[in-house]
Amino acid sequence: MRTTDLPNISSPKSLMRRFEIATLVVIMISAGALWAFVALAAEMIEGDLHAFDETVLLALRTPGDPSNPIGSTQVETMMRDITALGGVTLLSLITLAVITALILKRQRATAGFLAVAMLGGQVLSHVTKLGFSRPRPDLVPHGVEVATASFPSGHSMMATVTYLTLAVILTRSEKSIRLRAFYLGVAVILSLLVGTSRVYLGVHWPSDVLAGWSLGAFWALGIWLVARWLQHRGRIEPSK
Template identity: 70%
Template sequence: MQVPQTIRRLTERVETLTIVVILIVAGALWAFVGLVDEMIEGDLHAFDEAILMALRVPGDPSDAIGGPQVETAMRDLTALGGITVLTLLTLSVLAYLLLRGKRASALFLAVAIVGGQLLSHGFKTLFSRPRPDLVPHGVDVATASFPSGHSMMAAVTYLTLAVMLARLDGHTKVRVFFVSLAAILALAVGVSRVYLGVHWPSDVLAGWTLGAAWALLVWLIARWLERRGRIDRETSG
């Protein structure tokens, strides 16, 4: 079957990388919707409970595997997804962009981070899923469970900061480093939330998928704005 001329012209104008990112965003959102559906139906309980209990000493749900040293490390990691650390980091990058004269990028970044935070709070309020009650909580919590706010905001903040900083460096290796480090930090925060017993594993998966989709969407919008001269141009290698 011959591809219509309009579709052919459209695909010729869109870069391959952009198409790939759009597909990843669509896949992440599809995964999030699937998790929401399974969570509402109650089909995730066995999966969540099995993973949560696998991180506990057999026969003693109050004792996490690894001992006090691992618990301390996990509390340190979970703090990387807290509002204090993320705010300080975001303000630091905003100051860096302003010092480099990238005012449009700084404003865009601030809107992207705040937008992700509002999205996270909105979904928590909408679903109001209770926190796990199978094991003691390793840190204090006060909000609903789904999606994991720490996991989502770690993905949103670290990945968004990474893609914005990567735009300012033309070296491919540096760009890969920024994005890889952001992904590792987001993964570590999510794992720590499950280990500390304050989130179901599906909460974390939902936070990761939605956060990654948001960060990649931010990148796509940045590219679109750049081509229209509304934001600072990306540095080429």
């Protein structure tokens, strides 16, 4: 077959088809994440998650001594360090740094969109916490200080929102599939580690973390969809 007979994989129709498939996949995953959050919330309200939560929480404690997490003191210190990766202060500093970088690159519309998206995620986290008002676990001592309600886990949710959204911003200007996968993989791993640390430290029930991951993924993927729509309409800067 001659080279001229080969299909043009970069033709406008091919690119549009890939765009539509990617959008459909993200919509389906986002809908699944929202469904998972709603299902977890319903089960939590009915009290059906109590046995599951207690089993997992106690599995991370020394048998016969719920006050002592499994692992050495170094593991506990590591978990406290990891949980800080989902704290408001650190996530705000990271977001502010990225927004500043976007402004310096003269992508002011994208910077503004990112700021609104992150602020919206924080508002959603606080509203859902107030709405459910689930008490923190009292089965084991808390490894760090906490002041808000338990469901959903704000650290898990905002880590997912922030790291996934920032990964998407990085992949917009990256042509290498390997690097795109790397950025997204790091975002997912960081989110999983933050959520796991919250359960290990005894400040969240496992279902709180699952709900935080689900709601965070829904918000982050929704941000991705809105960003693509705005970019298509010329409201934010296109990827380079």
